[in-house]
Amino acid sequence: MEGDPTRIMLAVNESTIKGYPHASISSRKAFEWTLQKIVRSNTSGFKLLFLHVQVPDEDGFDDMDSVYASPEDFKNLRNRDRAKGLHLLEFFVERCHAIGVGCEAWIKKGDPKEVICREVKRVQPDFLVVGCRGLGPFQRVFVGTVSEFCVKHAECPVITIKRSAEESPQDPVDD
Amino acid sequence: MEGDPTRIMLAVNESTIKGYPHASISSRKAFEWTLQKIVRSNTSGFKLLFLHVQVPDEDGFDDMDSVYASPEDFKNLRNRDRAKGLHLLEFFVERCHAIGVGCEAWIKKGDPKEVICREVKRVQPDFLVVGCRGLGPFQRVFVGTVSEFCVKHAECPVITIKRSAEESPQDPVDD
Numbered sequence: 001m002e003g004d005p006t007r008i009m010l011a012v013n014e015s016t017i018k019g020y021p022h023a024s025i026s027s028r029k030a031f032e033w034t035l036q037k038i039v040r041s042n043t044s045g046f047k048l049l050f051l052h053v054q055v056p057d058e059d060g061f062d063d064m065d066s067v068y069a070s071p072e073d074f075k076n077l078r079n080r081d082r083a084k085g086l087h088l089l090e091f092f093v094e095r096c097h098a099i100g101v102g103c104e105a106w107i108k109k110g111d112p113k114e115v116i117c118r119e120v121k122r123v124q125p126d127f128l129v130v131g132c133r134g135l136g137p138f139q140r141v142f143v144g145t146v147s148e149f150c151v152k153h154a155e156c157p158v159i160t161i162k163r164s165a166e167e168s169p170q171d172p173v174d175d
Numbered sequence: 176m177e178g179d180p181t182r183i184m185l186a187v188n189e190s191t192i193k194g195y196p197h198a199s200i201s202s203r204k205a206f207e208w209t210l211q212k213i214v215r216s217n218t219s220g221f222k223l224l225f226l227h228v229q230v231p232d233e234d235g236f237d238d239m240d241s242v243y244a245s246p247e248d249f250k251n252l253r254n255r256d257r258a259k260g261l262h263l264l265e266f267f268v269e270r271c272h273a274i275g276v277g278c279e280a281w282i283k284k285g286d287p288k289e290v291i292c293r294e295v296k297r298v299q300p301d302f303l304v305v306g307c308r309g310l311g312p313f314q315r316v317f318v319g320t321v322s323e324f325c326v327k328h329a330e331c332p333v334i335t336i337k338r339s340a341e342e343s344p345q346d347p348v349d350d
Contacts, residue, residue, distance in 0.1 A: 006212045033332075037181045037301045042217040126212045127334065151326060151335075157208075159302065159334040160326075 005102065008034060009049040009125035009156075011116045011146070014088055017174050023091050024175040025168070026131030030161040031092060034129050035099070043100045050092045050105035051119050052085050053112040082107075113149040120154045127157040133175050134162035180277065183209060184224040184300035184331075186291045186321070189263050192349050198266050199350040200343070201306030205336040206267060209304050210274070218275040225267045225280035226294050228287040229260050257282075288324035295329045302332040308350050309337035 012027040023031075039046045068074060089105040096103040108115045120128055132147040147160045169175075187202040198206075214221045243249060264280040271278040283290045295303055307322035322335045344350075 006215065038213055040181065040217060040220045042215060042220065045215045045217065157334050157336050159332050161332050 005045055005047040006127075007047050007049060007123075007125045008038070009051060009120065009123060009128045010034065010092070011051050011053070011112065011128065011130050011150070012088065012092060013052060013112065013175075014084065015175060017169060023088055024131070026133055026161070026163050026175050028131075029163050029167060030129050030131035031095070033161045035101070039101060044102075046101060048092075048096055048101055048103040049123060049125055050089055050103060051116060052088055052105070052107050053115045054081060054085055054107060054109045055112065056109060113146045113153075116146065116150055117154050120150075120156050125156055127159060128154050129159050129161060131161050131163070133168070133172060180220055180222040181302075182222050182224055182298075182300045183213070184226060184295060184298060184303045185209065185267070186226050186228070186287065186303065186305045186325070187263065187267060188227060188287070188350075189259065190350060192344060198263055199306065201308055201336070201338050201350050203306075204338050204342060205304050205306035206270070208336045210276070214276060219277075222277040222279070223267075223271055224298060224300055225264055225278065226291060227260055227263055227280070227282050228290045229256060229282060229284045230287065231256075231284060288321045288328075291321065291325055292328045292330070295325075295331050300331055302334060303329050304334050304336060306336050306338070308343070308347060 010027075010031060012031070013024050015022050015024045034048070039048075068077075085107040089107065093103055093105050108119065116128070116130070128150060130147045130150055132145075147158075151158045151160060163175075185202075185206060187206070188199050190197050190199045209223070214223075243252075260282040264282065268278055268280050283294065291303070291305070303325060305322045305325055307320075322333075326333045326335060338350075
């Protein structure tokens with residue numbers, strides 16, 4: 001007697017730590033928190049919607065020294081971006097599949113904060129979960145604050161999950 | 176195999192609408208949302224912690240024309256405040272009892288935003304739910320913004336639940 005599952009959108013991104021092509025620490029934290037504290041054993045009561053927003057500049061950072069000689073080179077680059085995004089989403093979808101929670105995952109390109117709010121408007125989840133690094137005000141200025149923007153502008157309730165101190169890497173700006 | 180229930184703190188207050196000594200529209204909205212979207216059928220997986228912060232000035236508003244002639248009068252006033260707070264909490268506790276969700280409820284006095292953050296620190300809930308009126312920036316200036324303060328300062332994740340347009344009274348500052 002539960003009716004439609006509660007639809008939770010999770011905005012997930014890649015780690016900024018080099019050589020670590022996986023979900024960011026704060027994305028994984030937000031995901032595990034959602035499973036532990038909200039979904040719990042009621043796996044049929046929830047559906048998780050994973051949105052990954054690819055930032056063209058960031059994703060191309062490793063390519064600063066690359067030479068693009070043909071349209072083909074760009075196509076390869078785009079394919080590689082796509083592969084990275086898919087690899088990220090696969091992590092979350094596999095974990096959901098293993099525990100029996102329904103999910104959907106998709107990739108968009110653009111400015112994360114704007115795309116997340118636009119996708120909330122389109123998909124109308126019951127609420128949005130975003131991870132955040134829990135930076136101090138000084139660090140925040142240079143890193144941007146996707147979570148703060150979403151809390152203010154997303155057209156659904158938003159819950160922000162901070163990393164715990166022991167999960168933070170040496171440089172807290174990394175994630 | 177669920178372990179300890181997820182402890183959700185809900186900050187609840189009385190309606191500001193005169194002659195309506197019940198839970199505010201936004202408190203009831205936040206409560207019903209929590210039951211529908213989070214607790215769902217998993218009643219043993221959650222425990223709801225209701226905190227009502229009484230504001231001495233506000234609660235004494237009806238007494239502007241009263242005359243206090245003896246210490247006894249103040250005692251009666253305090254008893255009446257207490258009765259109003261208990262009446263408010265009874266609404267939430269009865270509803271939880273009816274559907275079988277564990278709960279606790281208590282009253283504190285002071286500035287709601289500060290008391291809520293202090294109680295979060297003391298009680299350490301898994302997250303905090305606060306209702307809000309969804310006022311525009313102009314209205315907000317004169318009403319204060321408990322929810323915004325908690326989002327920034329509470330030491331746990333916070334989810335803010337807005338009233339829907341059709342639930343708002345004629346004067347949106349009322350609640």
